[in-house]
Amino acid sequence: MKLRTGIKRYLPKGLFGRSLLIIVLPVALMQVAVTWTFFEEHWETVTARLSESVAGDVAMITELYQDQPGEFERIASTAYSTMGLSVDLREGDALPTARRTAFFRALDRTLRRALANELDEDFWFDTTRYPEYVDIRVAVADGVLRFIVVREQVFATTGHIFLLWIIAATSLLTAVSIIFIRNQVKPIRQLAEAAEAFGRGQDVERFKPAGAREVRQAAHAFIDMRQRLKRHMEQRTALLAGVSHDLRTPLTRLRLQLALMEKSEEREAALKDLAEMEEALEEYLAFARGQAGEEPGPVDLTALCHEIGENVRREDGADIEIEAEEGLVLEGRAAPLKRAVTNLVQNARAFATRIVLSARRVEDRIEIAVDDNGPGIPPDRRGEAFKPFSRLDEARNANRKGVGLGLAIARDTARAHGGDVRLEDSELGGLRAVLSLPA
Structure with missing residues (x-):
């Protein structure tokens, strides 16, 4: 062994x-x-x-x-x-x-x-x-x-002549093998690159099957799978758009009726419930919509982190520090990435008084980290925190203000860009959420 x-x-x-x-x-x-x-x-x-x-x-x-x-x-x-x-x-x-x-x-x-x-x-x-x-x-x-x-x-x-013939024949066979094997491996590499690009949400329309019969069969299967997934996402987006329209209409009517009512504790409670319903609806749609509706392009993560920090300071007056390296740019979708990082910051904001939002390049990846001084999440519960609609009932509930989709949306966005989100212990004493993306 x-x-x-x-x-x-x-x-x-x-x-x-x-x-x-x-x-x-x-x-x-x-x-x-x-x-x-x-x-x-x-x-x-x-x-x-x-x-x-x-x-x-x-x-x-x-x-x-x-x-x-x-x-x-x-x-x-x-x-x-x-x-x-x-x-x-x-x-x-x-x-x-x-x-x-x-x-x-x-x-x-x-x-x-x-x-x-x-x-x-x-x-x-x-x-x-x-x-x-x-x-x-x-x-x-x-x-x-x-x-x-x-x-x-x-x-x-004649011994040396025989040796020369042997060496020449071996070299020739090796060269021919390299040429043919490279031609066979190239379509497989192109298929892998196309699958990886599609997994990040990038367009792979120019990909064409090539190579041996089995490789072409795998390539055609990938193209069929891609078309089925695209149709599924388009149908899901259209369905959710209709659901959103159908639900917004009665919610708007309810809000109008409540606005015409006299002020009372019951009216304020109803308005609060209505706001929570609208917020939950927005979060459901954001989770289900995923990456639809936006073409990938260059995203300046440095500017994105500063923008999120300023928004949090302006809206909540939170104590947030920004430590972002200059020149952090990758190919992706700006809106989903902004929402993912915002979700991580909002989760930290709900349970911490100090937040540090940092972004840096680590080898061939870009890592955006959110550190806080809150109570944190036990290591054995961190996997559960990523489950959609999950609520943690202990001292820290990562999604208490929402419906349990903040971390799920962040991880879904990261994986759509070829990365992931992980939770660690923070040097500030709380939780550290790291959004890791390929540079």
Whole structure:
């Protein structure tokens, strides 16, 4: 289990990386297996046979020279004409002590093993000094016999060509895979972006299905879903507009009749109830209407926070501080955002004497926070506070003056813009409501 978890940590997280891994990894493993088999079964075997043949020729020439030292010229001529070996006698010379190793150590290892099996004398060789030749030296009684051998006689020289072909084929397949996978992933990414934009209430009319059949099916399903949701929202808005008109008419008549009545405690109570009914009606309509009726555009949150603060000071005379960074602008709907922040401020205003409205950028998000010094909401009751029509009966009722929709409207607006609302403990001792939006 730990091993699997450790491996997953290093695996690609995106579809493009995983698809590329699925295609490239088997190809790479196959190429490695083929290369290993080639070098193990063919290349090293052929190289060993060639090295053994040259080692046998070197051993024979060395033995002939030691048996007939005076015939060196004839032996050297015969070795060159029949075996392709260039032989030179260096009288009084000694074997070098320095040794240079080839890039492919298997070459030196194979030649050393072959010479050790064929020669009883000390020897030395160099496979790196000359690109086309191998220098082999054997110690004899009166000096050193130096053999210059064509490299092709000692090693199979096609190994590097095979490696180049393997690397080129793998690179080509990887490049083709990247091109095709990118073309397949692009429609999926466009579908995800369109769904995210639609979730924020932005127009995605230009989105067109593309890609593989399954991706196009998902895209068509998304378009159908979008059309159904738009029709549902339009029907809901039209229905609520009619309900609003039908209810406002009798409420207006009632208000007119109460205005013509003589002043009394019953009349004042009736007017108060009527005002609460109108306020509840407005809140119901605002919650159900959602984002309808306004196109998204740039919203200056800095100016919006200052405007809300001034309105609260002017209407309620509340002690509210504004701490908003400059230049906080995002794409959204100004009216719903203003109502959401106003709801958070009004909730704090109902139970606190001091309020701090702040706005700042946090990494890739913009956070608007409302802190207060009120009684707060217990952590285990904060989820309930977001439920529509919910009223908290303890010391703090987040929606006491309304019908329980203030936080619900704020969260609905935040999520429509790709964000959310969360409740935390405030440094002022009360509640901290944070409206978090993607920048």
